Amino acid sequence: MGRHLLTIGQLFWWWWGIEQISNVGRSVGHYRGREIRNLIAVSPSGCPVSSLTLGSSANCPQSLTLLLCNARLVQNNSENIHDLILDEGADLVCITETWLEEAGGLVWSQLLPSGYSAEEQMRGRGQGGGMAVVYKSNISFTRIPVEVSDHIKCVYLSLGTRDRLGLLLVNQSSHCPTESLTEQTDLVSDLALESSRLLVLGYFNVHFGTNLSGVAQEFIAAMRTMGLSQEVSGPTQIAVHMLDLVFHSDQGGVPWVGTPVAFPLSWTDHHLVKLGLTITSSLCRGEGHIRMIPLGRFLMRFVDSLVFRPT
Template sequence: MLLLHPDTAPLLRRKYIHRGSRQNFHHDNSKPIPSFWSSSRHSSRISDRAVNHSVLASLTRSANTSVQSDSTGVNFGLLNIRSLTSKGHLVQDLLTDRKFDFLCLTETWQQPNDFSQLNDSTPSGFVYTCQPRESGRGGGLAVIYRENWKVSPLSVPVFSSFESVVCQLSGPVPTVIAVIYRPPKSTSVFISDFTDLLTHLATVSPNIILLGDFNIHMDNSNHPLTKDFSSCLDSLDFKQYVNFPTHTKGHTLDLVCCSGLAPLNCKADELLFSDHFLLSFNVKMTFSITKIPRTISFSEY
């Protein structure tokens, strides 16, 4: 029998111990060897390194943006200004003090290619669209509005019996805003021209706000022109909302006619620099709001 020196004897091979599973490991017929899986967490590493943004990637949650609707009150004003000359600061005060979103002016007396008076009347944060009278004296229309509203001009036919400036306010259902000035001695074709305008606007949107100085005595319901005008509005599903004086002589000349919308809190205030009253009202409108998708950043290692 060969005896081995303890120092030269081969070392016995250790049994294999499985680490990496909560299951017990069996070697042949040996007893189960308990798992050495640790249930304690490693302590968090403390690092003074700053985040390296160059290794961050952006992941967009979705390519589809969500669109919601929001109802907002929009403040309107209407005034026959009887010339903008030397009244720029007064118009600016009206816009800021009354918190108008839209101020519609008739009889600006603006000359073609002369925007100086309108520039003086437009405060910071507002813009305007206008239609001067092409020839002669008087007339002229302008709409001064807050620049955050998405407004685009709308082309309409030119009529000989009245002046008009028309724009469109964007939304799920666009709102047409048309400002009218009818001279006192308008031609007999006014009702025909006006009917054509309303018919044209109705093809653009069901929501229409039509306002201005019509020089029609709506306070005299027996006048033939008043009857014809009211009949024209009714036939095309428009309603006229001003039933009080708008002129210093007690007549109702400045009107607010709507289809698909209804003005609220319509009232008139007398001013010192015009023989027409300032009309003001509020309209509830629905606008679409697009929610921008969130961006999530993550580390690639």
């Protein structure tokens, strides 16, 4: 026969939940035709959440800071990048031109601040190449392999557990722009079908500017046809070239990518590109939708959780 075990913590949650419902109900009114005083917000674990989230969900917009940085030999700039991540409060850092030919365990241990991890791609044959995505460790992602030729190198990540964000980081060190940009267009076309929110960014190694012509014009036109807009304006390199680009899908006209800002760095000839992303909290590990359930149902579950049934 079961017996009831009532702890101080459980009594607190019971009292707290009723108090929050009373307070919010008096000030808010109704939620989807129900009186809010008869509803309580619970997280996926079933515990009550802060009254500030009542009447909303885990899909409340949040802001992430993303940096795009052309490192030009990351092992010589590990301290600079470490400080840059902390100074800018970055959540995601896309690094191109790492020039690493093998797994850089020691490099990343020196570069990464506490609470950050990295997903890297080694450079291929020839000059330049190599890239990495540095991210806060609480961001959930899946790395998805993509088939490309030697003309381009890229890393594709699917971020989040729901409402996924596709992030394609490109490092174009090839001196065959026509072939590489054509292949990138085909790759983006496939990825755009898989993700309603797609971010394509990186080092494209083609001179883009206000007066587009040739292969650059064709590439921008193809990206626009797929519903991707290029947001960087102005030079991203000290030679007044725009080589680093940021494309994003339209997502039904809802703005989710802030205007990128480019500014020079003292330790590389490429500018840092900084932008904000408006995302949902489902990108973070362990978070999920907050549900509104009737207070009576919550109390029944709560009382049931107090019953200890021996095995």
